[in-house]
Amino acid sequence: MSPTPTTATPSDVTPARTGGGRTGGLRLTALHTRAQLLETVRVPIAVIGTVVFPTLTMLFFVVPQPFADDPAQATAATAQISLFAVMSVCLFTYGVGVAEDRALPWDSYLRTLPVGAGPRLAGRLLNGLAFALVSLVPLVVVAWLLTAAALPADRLVLTAGALAVAALPMLGLGLWIGYGMSTKAALAVAQVLLLPLAFGGGLFLPPQMFPGWLDAVSTWLPTRAGRDLVVSATTGADLPGTTWPVLAAWALLTAVLAVRAYRRDEGRRFR
Amino acid sequence: MSAPLVRLAGATRRYGDVTALDGVTLDVPAGQLLGLLGPNGAGKSTLLQLVSGLRRPTSGVVELFGRPPWEPAARAGLGMTPQETGLPPTLRVREVVDVVAGHFPDPVPTAEVLERFGLGDLARRQTGGLSGGQKRRLAVALAFVGRPRLALLDEPTTGLDVDARHDLWDAVRAYHRDGGTVVLTSHYLEEVEALAERVVVVDRGRVLVDGSLEEVRSAVPARRVRVRAAALPDLGADRALVDGDRHELWTSDADALVRRLVGSGAPFADLEVASASLEEAFLAVTAAADDRSGSRSATGVPGTSTPTTSTPEVAR
Numbered sequence: 001m002s003p004t005p006t007t008a009t010p011s012d013v014t015p016a017r018t019g020g021g022r023t024g025g026l027r028l029t030a031l032h033t034r035a036q037l038l039e040t041v042r043v044p045i046a047v048i049g050t051v052v053f054p055t056l057t058m059l060f061f062v063v064p065q066p067f068a069d070d071p072a073q074a075t076a077a078t079a080q081i082s083l084f085a086v087m088s089v090c091l092f093t094y095g096v097g098v099a100e101d102r103a104l105p106w107d108s109y110l111r112t113l114p115v116g117a118g119p120r121l122a123g124r125l126l127n128g129l130a131f132a133l134v135s136l137v138p139l140v141v142v143a144w145l146l147t148a149a150a151l152p153a154d155r156l157v158l159t160a161g162a163l164a165v166a167a168l169p170m171l172g173l174g175l176w177i178g179y180g181m182s183t184k185a186a187l188a189v190a191q192v193l194l195l196p197l198a199f200g201g202g203l204f205l206p207p208q209m210f211p212g213w214l215d216a217v218s219t220w221l222p223t224r225a226g227r228d229l230v231v232s233a234t235t236g237a238d239l240p241g242t243t244w245p246v247l248a249a250w251a252l253l254t255a256v257l258a259v260r261a262y263r264r265d266e267g268r269r270f271r
Numbered sequence: 272m273s274a275p276l277v278r279l280a281g282a283t284r285r286y287g288d289v290t291a292l293d294g295v296t297l298d299v300p301a302g303q304l305l306g307l308l309g310p311n312g313a314g315k316s317t318l319l320q321l322v323s324g325l326r327r328p329t330s331g332v333v334e335l336f337g338r339p340p341w342e343p344a345a346r347a348g349l350g351m352t353p354q355e356t357g358l359p360p361t362l363r364v365r366e367v368v369d370v371v372a373g374h375f376p377d378p379v380p381t382a383e384v385l386e387r388f389g390l391g392d393l394a395r396r397q398t399g400g401l402s403g404g405q406k407r408r409l410a411v412a413l414a415f416v417g418r419p420r421l422a423l424l425d426e427p428t429t430g431l432d433v434d435a436r437h438d439l440w441d442a443v444r445a446y447h448r449d450g451g452t453v454v455l456t457s458h459y460l461e462e463v464e465a466l467a468e469r470v471v472v473v474d475r476g477r478v479l480v481d482g483s484l485e486e487v488r489s490a491v492p493a494r495r496v497r498v499r500a501a502a503l504p505d506l507g508a509d510r511a512l513v514d515g516d517r518h519e520l521w522t523s524d525a526d527a528l529v530r531r532l533v534g535s536g537a538p539f540a541d542l543e544v545a546s547a548s549l550e551e552a553f554l555a556v557t558a559a560a561d562d563r564s565g566s567r568s569a570t571g572v573p574g575t576s577t578p579t580t581s582t583p584e585v586a587r
Binding site: 035042106108113114115 | 358373
């Protein structure tokens with residue numbers, strides 16, 4: 001009996017993930033990123049929701065306010081809402097999106113292909129990054145045209161970095177929701193978390209307008225620490241001493257939760 | 272003989288306190304075409320999930336090409352059908368094939384795959400717009416994209432019309448003729464008879480029967496004879512159910528049984544002979560093994576003589 005149907009003998013099952021070549025990790029990452037982008041883009045309403053909501057928030061909460069004419073305040077407000085945009089991508093693309101994918105048989109099928117978790121997860125992260133960037137574009141355009149906000153060129157890279165760092169706890173939170181919860185639970189939790197975290201962290205109204213007790217609570221929220229970091233990066237405002245410890249603690253906590261949920265995940269289909 | 276492509280040794284998988292697979296030992300040697308049968312919830316799906324690396328066994332050993340199946344490299348020689356409901360609806364047929372092909376070092380060119388499975392005209396269609404039969408053909412095609420050494424085909428022809436089914440059988444036979452190894456699950460006795468060399472029946476997480484097609488066929492009463500009669504003599508059925516004047520007789524040789532019925536001179540009416548699915552036949556046999564209070568107990572089926580333990584059925 002010939003055990004060699006088409007390609008290989010039993011001894012040379014080529015390890016598909018190592019050794020670059022046609023099935024290298026980078027190529028697989030590109031493959032999964034592309035497929036996921038295509039899947040998302042072909043449901044335009046999902047894209048529009050993510051992209052439009054932060055811009056609408058900007059139009060309602062910032063543009064009509066008197067402080068929109070003050071460069072420093074308008075820039076800070078734009079920074080806050082940018083973080084809100086990134087946060088909603090994290091909670092919805094990563095949280096709800098991952099939970100939905102895991103419930104689909106196609107996700108199970110992809111796990112039977114010779115590919116590890118790395119390229120699929122990397123594809124997911126790049127996908128979210130792309131959406132975050134896309135959602136920032138109209139926001140920045142509105143800020144530029146309709147407010148006094150101004151970001152000096154030399155602060156651009158700093159701001160992008162601050163946004164990325166501030167997004168880390170949100171990313172962990174999103175992945176924890178996505179890998180740890182069913183679709184329905186993920187949607188509910190993401191919605192329940194989004195607005196309180198955003199409002200409490202001063203992403204809609206600046207914390208200067210908070211009553212004392214709310215400001216005290218707000219200090220310990222990951223969104224507040226993230227907001228302070230991004231605002232400081234854009235305007236050069238002083239950074240409170242609590243910012244880095246709070247941000248690091250939340251990033252660590254949510255990372256642990258996300259990794260644990262990810263490890264325990266075998267798909268959602270038997271629960 | 273080279274090492275088996277798939278090896279399970281005492282493989283058990285539990286979900287909470289439900290045992291889906293209970294100490295299954297099974298080897299699939301290279302070049303074999305194996306039919307896997309069993310009622311829904313028997314453990315077929317769990318078995319395939321263990322072999323394809325989707326889940327790990329609670330205890331016992333599962334190996335694919337001599338490695339743990341959850342290592343991606345072990346799956347380089349595996350081709351599998353997704354559930355037809357599982358195709359991403361917004362992707363086009365060609366894109367779905369490309370995504371799968373991208374994982375293999377030497378895939379069959381996409382155009383060739385589509386052509387071979389009669390999907391050439393549909394390359395640009397989104398999979399959500401395909402008919403059930405077209406989805407099924409695409410699902411089966413995906414199993415062969417990577418030139419696998421082992422193809423796991425989960426109900427490959429469910430919902431296909433007769434022509435399409437025979438086309439698929441030809442494709443599976445051609446693959447097997449070239450030395451490919453196939454594990455096939457099916458609801459159709461006809462399909463297993465047409466394709467499989469070896470038949471494994473699982474029920475309640477255990478391997479009930481494992482043998483050549485001939486062995487299995489002669490071991491199970493695959494014909495169901497129904498007849499109305501006031502009273503019947505013993506006609507040598509493997510199992511007989513009586514409900515008032517309605518008799519249901521299970522046998523592997525309906526011709527002989529009907530001859531005996533006529534020869535006995537007993538008055539009867541509404542004679543009906545049907546070919547049961549292999550699964551129904553096994554269910555009849557296992558049910559008989561379970562309730563020995565029945566008029567006749569099962570005989571001749573290896574494995575059923577061991578009393579079935581109180582393994583709870585998987586709710587799936």
